[in-house]
Amino acid sequence: MLKTAAGGSFIIEDTTEVMTPDQLTDEQRMIADTTRDFIQGEVLPHDEQIEKLDYELTVDLIRKAGELGLLGADVPEQYNGLELDKVSSTLINEKLAKASSFALSVGAHVGIGTLPIVYFGTEEQKQRYLPDLAIGTKIAAYCLTEPSSGSDAQGAKANAVLSDDKSYYTLSGTKQFITNAGFADVFIVYAKVEGEHFSTFIVEREMEGVSIGPEEKKMGIKGSSTCPLILEDVKVPAENLLWEVGKGHLIAFNILNIGRFKLAAGSVGAAKETIELSAEYANERTQFGRPISSFPLVAKKLAEMNVKTYLLESMVYRTAGLMDEAMREMDNSKPDAGVVAAKAIAEYAIECSINKVFSSETLDSIADEGVQIHGGYGYIQEYKIERIYRDSRINRIFEGTNEINRLLIPGTLLKRAMKGQLPLMEKAQALQSELLSMVPGRKIEGTLEQEEHLIAMAKKMFLMAGGQAVQKYQMKLEQEQEILSHLADMMIQIYAIEGAFARTKQLIEKRGEDKATIAIAMTEIAVHEAFEKIEAWAKDILATMETGDMLRTQLSILKKLGRRTPVNLIAKKRHIAEKVAYASKYVV
Structure with a gap:
């Protein structure tokens, strides 16, 4: 059993026990297989038609997914759901990814569309809506963005406006970029009561005054419906208010947390498919009398794509494990079970934002290299890599832009520290005296010993730079967005490499070093490359705040923290590339 860790605590504590995809139970593997078989047998044969935005086909397939239970993973059993653990629902999201736009349609329905009612609905609302949503006889959409408000949702x-007899609210306004709007039956709509109190409502398509605007012509995800939702004096029964007046921002933030995490899970699946497509093509494509997979610069791309996917996969399942552990003792029979579950997930708001940023940028990078490996053919629509490249770009925008999430990561950490939930500043202050008396450490020679040491030093760099920034700017730190972005990037990289390190250590214990060489090599590469970036960000932060002798003193301390012995990254990447090319897929 994993230890329950506080959200964000990874930055000040050492983590050795994490959930990994290498620990899946037989039941979880069966769920993954069911999802994969459904996508392979029912969805992919209609792939071209789905991409042409066939509403009827998409709705029919969503209902077939519902019959298999793939829509009810997060819905309690009493409402037709399966009430699965978060690792299982993560597996479903990962395996759905191969279905491209259809995966987005399902994801928007089961995640941000359904979960507001699961977590915040009254018993009457749950009984009315969840049984249909869990099996796909009704489809949901989430309506937050407006033409003039994106990141600034409030x-x-x-x-x-509440009626005089308090029996209904009259809703007016337009929601923009609404996934599933073309065929959704139920809309989770955010509006301000009396123009002031941000609140959430369950709106039905058949209500008078509800209309749908034209489909947006999008760069990617073309097989998913994206339309405006137009509300013209819609009379919504008062009992369709979700939770309480003025609590809309709390619902939105909590649902976005899980939406960000589910996006990351889908990115794992897309990254693995990209590696498979690219490796197969590189093996088949010959130039100068040999397959291009045998050329070092192409092989390097395959290796780096595999390393990034290992980091992403480790991060996603680590986070799913944290959520499961936080919810393990929850009593689903209690009326407030949904709110308690949402709070358990909100505990890992920092980790959810980290997953979102890292996954979206990792997938973009992997898709870009996939196109490059395909050469001119990667630019042709006949090859799926072209679509993956276009589809991946939206991930950095929705569920909160990466810029917003980068501000949230250190911002949330500092808020928790100020509330006494994390001893962040105490750790930073204790580090200052430690840094002044630092002496060279012991000789590091064992497998991954240097990498373990570098992860610890990376955390010290974060505390050093972050502590200095808090001291200098105090409450005005939120205005120093460049510094916050660097701190966020340091946290993202630390969370990624620590998760991979902990996973690899577990694999060594399970398989032995001789059968974990790929995982070991990937961890060494990831840690050394990340450490170089972390050190550079720390230098940049310190140089922003200080000059002269003070800066030179701080850089001298940073240099001590950064001592390391370089490893032969080229040889390690060649070793990984050879395995990827041989298997024609992602390897661990």
């Missing part, structure tokens, strides 16, 4: 103009 700047929304949609308005709700």
